[in-house]
Amino acid sequence: MSYNPNEIEAKWQKKWDKEKAFEARESKGKKKYYVLEMFPYPSGKLHMGHVRNYSIGDATARFKRMQGFNVLYPMGYDALGLPAENAAIKNKRNPKEWTWEKIEEMKKQQEMLGFSYDWTRMVATCDESYYHWNQWFFLQLLKKKLAYKGKAKSNWCASCGTVLANEQVEDGNCWRCHNPVAEKEFEQWFLKITDYADELLKDLDKLKDWPQRVKTMQKNWIGRSEGVEVYFKEKDSGKVIPTFTTRPDTLFGVTFVVFAPEHPLVTEFVKGTELEADVKKFIEEVKGQSLIDRLAEGKEKRGIFLGKYAINPVNGEVVPIFAADFAVLEYGTGMVMCVPTHDQRDFEFAEKYELQKRIVIQPKDKALDAFAMEKAYVEEGVLVESGEFNGLKNTEAIKKISKWIEKKKIGKRTVNYKLRDWLISRQRYWGTPIPIIYCEKCGMVPVPEKDLPVKLPANAPFTGEGNPLDKVSAFVNVTCPKCGEKARRETDTMDTFVDSSWYFLRFCSPGDKKAMFDKKKASYWMPVDQYIGGIEHAIMHLLYARFFTKALRDIGMIKFDEPFTRLLTQGMVLKDGEVMSKSKGNVVDPTVISNSFGADTARTFIISVALPTKELEWSDKGAEATFKFLRRVYEFVDSNKSMFGKGKIDKKRLSSADRLLLSKANRTILQVTKQMAGFEFNFALSEITRLFSAVQKAENADKNVLDFATRSLVQLLAPFAPHLCEELWQKLGEKGFVSLSNWPKGNEKDIDRKAEQAEEFLDGIVEDVRHIKELAKIEKPQKIVLFTAPAWKWMAIPIAAKACEKRPDIGAVLKALMQNGEMRKYGKEVQGFVKALVPRLVLLKEAEKIDEIVVLKEAHPLLEKIFGCSIEIESADKSTHPKSRNAMPLKPAIFME
């Protein structure tokens, strides 16, 4: 029988399902392990990134299961969001129907690939029973004052009367009607993530098993900065202008002040002056740009003078006030004190508008000249022209000036975060309705918990204009829960990031009707032990999920601080150096691979190409090689069934070839186990491949050894190619699932690395057998020590010489060789010489001419072992080494007692 993946895969998928092989149950006696992949948006089609993500996750889940953990490995769908609504507008489809159809399509593909999910725990966020708890949690946050209403700007298309997502703005225009998009301010809902800014930052330290880069990104995103608020004053009115700065050391160099254009004071300042019209025009221009446009790349800084002046409280200087687009209302106070000599943005602005510059920090080694500068000087230095602070190092000055400002009451120390509160309002249909009712009498009234969930109405009109929910009167017009009078329902829905910020908890008790999740079950399974997903979620999703976890802890639902113990961010799947995307037309459909070669090949291949964390460049050709490998494994086991023994291995009676195979099997097991734990899946596969070649080559091997090697191989391969391995496991006479078998144990004692290495050498020189005779003329020594690769090439000779002195029996050979003239030179040549020598000696051994070969990989630790003495090598590092440039240190310090 030849390898038929389709048949095998269907067979085992059915069996797993029938015997509920992967259903997870809480069990106190067993150690739990929660493996989770970032759940997908159900687009209906799996792409390579998904397959990669799930292949990594499934391998992990299966490995942990085999290691005896009680594994929870669920799958769900992040099913609310824009695409369903777009489909509704475009194809006149009902978003709910459309979404469920896509979920089914997606699930089917996942099942075909044989991932070991516990499907009984499937969750879809568009399910009322799921978003019910979004609403419930929102109400809890409201109670805690962690949800509030505030003003926020959105992209607004006037002609469609619709709020647009960033994605729906194309070059500043509406994607539907192509009219320009503006910003418009609305009352919208926020979650107060900033209350947790400090904790979110601090707890990053607890996340020992997160990639450093993700932590760095989050840290920068939270952006805690300590600084001071300095109170400038407007010259005429005396109005206080608080500006935030992290560089109080530059305060004496302020030459102008800048306001965010939207700042209310801007219009106030120019009211009734001749500048009013121009300033208004400027503000409109800035506002007229969509958010996207304003952030566009390479934009020149623009501003306008407001005709007013501010007094610098530290030195009484009077400086002009501008409105400028590079000041952001939401950060700090929206007002910035500008020091063009020591801040690059300020510098560019000053250059453009020909404003004054004054240097207040001088570097040690050179003197800056304000007129000659080509960019701002932002490094360290010593203060000048700064009154009583002259001569201080600027790092010192920051502390001293901050204190001084507080003392003089012209400002105060503050902490600022880049992190802003989370705007969750979306003016769209396909999201969780925000459970709020507005009553004319009672004002804003939360929907009582007993009335949850607030369900999405089934029959909303999808025209692409406005929010469909606004048009469903049965949804909008309600009675006030408090007074019973007529009232209006909130029609904003929630950002879908809300759904994805706690779904991992829902998996612990997916059907729960009474609560967001079962506290006991959650406390058993959580936190997630291994989370796996794309680097593109490094900030937002992961930060929101961390925030929710902390908020849930504070309302008593859970008792831990962080949701994900370990995080693996998988690399992107690229094609021709670019991300696969429809617009680029370079999408490779993973089902094509699985249809022609089977799921096992698709999964094993994608795992074998690159380290999970690295980018993966897709190539169609490689899959075939993986298929061939799997087929060879199949055929080998299938055709050799009768050759496998069942008995115990009798180590005393093994031939050297058998011992070698046993050694390889054991070493591979240990190696692969280590690599699995470290997510070095591609290396693990390459080890498995090597073991297979050894197994395949082992003719006339001891049946029991062969059986052990083969059996182990099947188990090691099972996390990657589970269907094939189940089939082989059965062929090997096993009754249960290999997926639930015990991970093989390697025995360190059975490993003979030296023998293996010797064999590796031998492998490479089959062609040279004819030289044996020639070489065999050398007399039989007792022992040979080889220095194949001394850690320090130039030490090879001295070490060898010392060795000769200590052990004449070894030395004899080396001496002879040196006298032979071949070891005259230092460095590379020694290696070359040794390389040439090794194969010959191996062959000699095969010919029984010598007793033993010791191959030294690192010269000195092994020397220690052999001679039983300590060898110190004074390493040639900077501290100990003479400065001499060209002189090679020919006298390495080797001390042998």
Next chain:
RNA sequence: GCAGGGAUAGGGAAGCGGUCAAACCCGCAGGCCUUAGGAGCCUGUCGCUUAGUGCGUUCGGGGGUUCGAAUCCUCCUCCCUGCACCA
């Protein structure tokens, strides 16, 4: 623009101070096996050279540190990811 990550042989991808002309996979070339092979096995695959070997030039580009750099530092170029121009 800000923040984070990359660039290694024909392609992909390891290596991250001396064991590196650089694992592994694909491609390509030769041999074996075969009626045949798009199957399998073996060998070779930077250039020149050898019986073994040796020599020369390489790890995006320039500079630097070191006895020694693909590996560390610095500048530059290009690519990817996220974004809220964050003072």
